[in-house]
Amino acid sequence: MSNKKIDIEEQIIKKSFNLFLVNGYEKTTIRQIADSVGIGRGHLYYYFKKKEDILLFIYKTILNKIYELISNHRMNDSELLLNYAVTQCLYTYTIVRYEKLFRIYIEASKVPVIRKEYVNLLIELFEKKALETHYNVKEKDIYISVAVGCAGEEELLRRYYNKEIGLDIEDIIKSVLLTRLFLLDIIDKKEVYEIVDNAIDIANNLNIDELLESFDIFLNKV
Incomplete structure (x- = not known):
């Protein structure tokens, strides 16, 4: 280019x-x-x-930057579920930390075409990662996991943004991750809880400021 x-x-x-x-x-x-x-x-x-392509480009940029950050810290690419969980942690932290991005997320989540394409984007990214692992993840379970997880995440984050619930971000992240991993139906309950706790610890120990600085392309005033 x-x-x-x-x-x-x-x-x-x-x-x-x-x-x-x-x-x-x-x-x-x-x-x-x-x-x-x-x-x-x-x-x-x-x-x-289309206009929605611009917003989806922003979402995809965020997710790709997160994958890049995880890769730079030498997390094993074969650890599909842990990478997936860490990515979702960092994605939510990023949205919430940037008030401007949070506002856009709340409004855009009400637009049906954006919700649909966002779910498709996450499914596509997850399926690519799944090919690198030994897990036999069914396509229908990936769709259910992502679709239900996104719906729950949107509802909880909207209520959090409007100060309508007494939950903190870690409560929301943990709830959404548990839901998504349970619905994949490939590991037992104990493993799910261990992955979620591990993912939150990893995300909290990564340099999120490094991640946020990489989004200046669209978050800085012009």
């Missing part, structure tokens, strides 16, 4: 993110995004076909 293309893509992401904050995700239009970047709508479509 040329430097010019990378620069335009970054500008689209930054400008879109700020428009989502100012106008709300649903009220932000493709025309507004294109005008803010200084390009035509046809030119913008070359980079992103």
Whole structure:
């Protein structure tokens, strides 16, 4: 990818993110995004076909950065469930630590197409990792685990954001992880609890500030 293309893509992401904050995700239009970047709508479509693609790109960037951070700390790639759990811990911590990103997450989670594509994104990432392991994970169980886990996570985080529940983030993370791992139906209850506790400990000991700094591409003001 040329430097010019990378620069335009970054500008689209930054400008879109700020428009989502100012106008709300649903009220932000493709025309507004294109005008803010200084390009035509046809030119913008070359980079992103739909508005939701921009937001999903941000989500995917976060997840990929998390996988990269885990890899840099030499976690064994074959430990599928532990990596999965640590990734989800760090993902939730990241959303909550960045107030701007949290606001976007809360609004976007109400949009059916975003919910659907977000679930598909997580399923795709998990299936790729599953191929590297000895686990015989069934496709239907992956779908149920991710879909139910996402629904529960969205509801709990929305209530947390609106200060409607007396739970802290670790309570929410633990609840969501237990649900997701139980629904995969490949290990026993004791192992699930051990993985979740281990994942939370690992996530808390990783340098999350290093992770947060890597998202300046779309979280900094422009």
